[in-house]
Amino acid sequence: MRLVFLGPPGAGKGTQAKILCGRYGIPQISTGDILRESKAQGKLAPELVTLMESGGLLPDDALIALIDGRTKQDDCRRGFLLDGFPRTIPQAEALDAMLERRGEPLDGVIAPEVPLTLLIERATLRRTDKRTGQIYHLSYKPPPPDAILEVRPDDQEEVVRKRLATYAESTAQLLPFYERTTRLVKVDGVGSVDEVTERIEKAWQARKEQAAHNA
Ligand code: AP5
Numbered sequence: 439m440r441l442v443f444l445g446p447p448g449a450g451k452g453t454q455a456k457i458l459c460g461r462y463g464i465p466q467i468s469t470g471d472i473l474r475e476s477k478a479q480g481k482l483a484p485e486l487v488t489l490m491e492s493g494g495l496l497p498d499d500a501l502i503a504l505i506d507g508r509t510k511q512d513d514c515r516r517g518f519l520l521d522g523f524p525r526t527i528p529q530a531e532a533l534d535a536m537l538e539r540r541g542e543p544l545d546g547v548i549a550p551e552v553p554l555t556l557l558i559e560r561a562t563l564r565r566t567d568k569r570t571g572q573i574y575h576l577s578y579k580p581p582p583p584d585a586i587l588e589v590r591p592d593d594q595e596e597v598v599r600k601r602l603a604t605y606a607e608s609t610a611q612l613l614p615f616y617e618r619t620t621r622l623v624k625v626d627g628v629g630s631v632d633e634v635t636e637r638i639e640k641a642w643q644a645r646k647e648q649a650a651h652n653a
Pocket of ligand 1: 470
């Protein structure tokens with residue numbers, strides 16, 4: 439199973455990706471997490487750290503090379519879920535080309551839809567446990583008392599607004615891109631985490647049945 443999660447900041451991509459990857463036994467490949475890990479290890483160039491923390495996108499070539507290498511690793515043999523990649527048309531075209539070369543096309547693109555005001559609230563009140571990487575929310579999913587909480591530098595409200603503008607300018611173009619090739623599965627992303635998971639699984643199942651029927 440080779441899937442992409444496509445959605446704006448705060449849509450719940452990371453939250454849902456962790457649940458589904460656990461259920462299906464495939465790795466979650468989050469470009470944001472990989473970049474934050476590189477930064478923590480001092481391996482991300484300072485100009486890229488600044489770009490990331492101010493809400494811009496990093497260069498396509500670097501991200502394409504990263505995904506090409508990561509999806510060739512052994513744990514991806516049964517599939518993978520890409521969370522945060524692709525984010526531009528050149529990234530999406532490169533992904534299709536690399537998977538086509540391997541004879542392993544993308545199965546689908548899941549797009550959770552959430553209104554703007556909720557996206558801002560979800561991102562600004564997000565907290566992450568430094569030790570486990572678990573994602574919490576101060577209102578909707580309060581962290582346990584022993585969690586060591588971190589706030590992402592790009593979760594300050596003005597940066598969240600910039601990231602949303604970057605999404606609207608570049609990444610939202612991928613919705614019609616994937617819709618044209620019937621790989622897009624839109625899902626209502628409003629509701630509890632469990633409700634959204636259930637909707638994603640139902641929509642994904644329906645898509646697979648439709649694809650089997652058309653084959
Ligand atoms: P990245 O880390 O990918 O950030 P993002 O796409 O902006 O997404 P977020 O992590 O903010 O949100 P999410 O949808 O995962 O939501 P979450 O599940 O955490 O990228 C960061 C940066 O890296 C980019 O800005 C860019 O600079 C760079 N980058 C990364 N990939 C790149 C690429 N391909 N090309 C170029 N640059 C790249 O949920 C959010 C909050 O809501 C949490 O607190 C959660 O608990 C809560 N929540 C989730 N679901 C629910 C629910 N159903 N109800 C209530 N609360 C919920």
